Amino acid sequence: MKKKKENTVKFIPAIGTEAGIYDPPVPASKIIPEWYKNQVKYTGGTKSYSQENGTVNHTIKGCMPVFDLMTAGYIYTLPADVMFSNDGQGQINTLWSTNDLSLIQSHPQQQYDSYNISDDYEPIGFKFINPWITQTPPGYSCLFIQPSFRDDLPFQVMPAIVDTDKHPISVNFPFFIRKGFEGTIPMGTPIMQIIPFKRESWNHEVVTEHDNNLHKIWKRAEGKGSNRYKTFFRSIKEWK
Numbered sequence: 218m219k220k221k222k223e224n225t226v227k228f229i230p231a232i233g234t235e236a237g238i239y240d241p242p243v244p245a246s247k248i249i250p251e252w253y254k255n256q257v258k259y260t261g262g263t264k265s266y267s268q269e270n271g272t273v274n275h276t277i278k279g280c281m282p283v284f285d286l287m288t289a290g291y292i293y294t295l296p297a298d299v300m301f302s303n304d305g306q307g308q309i310n311t312l313w314s315t316n317d318l319s320l321i322q323s324h325p326q327q328q329y330d331s332y333n334i335s336d337d338y339e340p341i342g343f344k345f346i347n348p349w350i351t352q353t354p355p356g357y358s359c360l361f362i363q364p365s366f367r368d369d370l371p372f373q374v375m376p377a378i379v380d381t382d383k384h385p386i387s388v389n390f391p392f393f394i395r396k397g398f399e400g401t402i403p404m405g406t407p408i409m410q411i412i413p414f415k416r417e418s419w420n421h422e423v424v425t426e427h428d429n430n431l432h433k434i435w436k437r438a439e440g441k442g443s444n445r446y447k448t449f450f451r452s453i454k455e456w457k
Contacts, residue, residue, distance in 0.1 A: 226291070226359075226413050227352040231387040234318065234348040239296040240405065242349060244456045246288040248407050250367055253278065253287065266442060273443035281447045287365045290412035290456055293390075296320060296348055299402045301371075301394060309341055309394065314404075320346050324391055338373055338393035345374075345390040345408050353381040353413050360414060361388060364407040371398040374409055380416070 228241050259265070260274045267274070277283055297315040304310065313320040324342030334340050351359055362376040374392040381388070390409050438449040 224354060224357070224413070226357075226381075226411075228291075229350040229352060231348050231350050238317065239348045240294055242291040242293045242351075242411065244288075245290055245292045245364075245410055246456065248292045248294075248364075249287070250364075250369075252369070253366065271442040275443065279444070281451050283366070285451075285454055288456065289365070289454065290360075290410055292364060292407045293347060293349070293409040293411065295345070295402060295404055295406040295408050297404050300400070301402070302399050309339060311343070318346060318348055322346060322389075334393060335373070337395060339396055341393070343372075343392055343394065345392060347387045347389050347409075350385070350387045351379070351381045351411060355382050356416055357382050357413050358416050359388075360412045361390065362410050362412070364410045367407065370406070370408075371395040371402060372408075381413070 256278045300312040311321045359381045363374045372392045438445045
């Protein structure tokens, strides 16, 4: 029997960086947010059933779509400690604890002066310099996003899609720092989530009539008071 071809994303040290110095990206499932670990599975801490429809009182921890996004793809982490300070005159200064990598650079404001930056963040653009090149098989691109469900991070990374099967250099990560933040973002902090996907062309269709078959499928799933999506509809995703 012919062995199924495995999809492999490669992380390659960029020119000028020495292999083994910086932590490589890891599967997102290995960096679960603390808030999620601490979240109880049932509201009130105890399993119970609704008197209206018999459903179980799950919290967000029982939501598989949330879990699947949180653990999708791979996570880049910060290669070294980065210190932020504000001189009080609108200037934000950065320092980092390594001499081997120019870890933070800035973006001229003219490059994004029409972008609607949230009031929660300073209107000064920075970017994390990434010591790793991302390489995917032919026909596969990568979605780069802020690590999912990590609103505790003191920065907001701008998302992007890169055709990493063709792009021969590392992808750097533009970001905005939260207003009032001063201090250290420690080495190992997750800074970007990367989700490979196959490039395909799509059409769309708007249907104006109900699909009774879909309704029947859902009514069957309602036979379970717990884990309906997980039991009937979810497909396992693997990111190794």
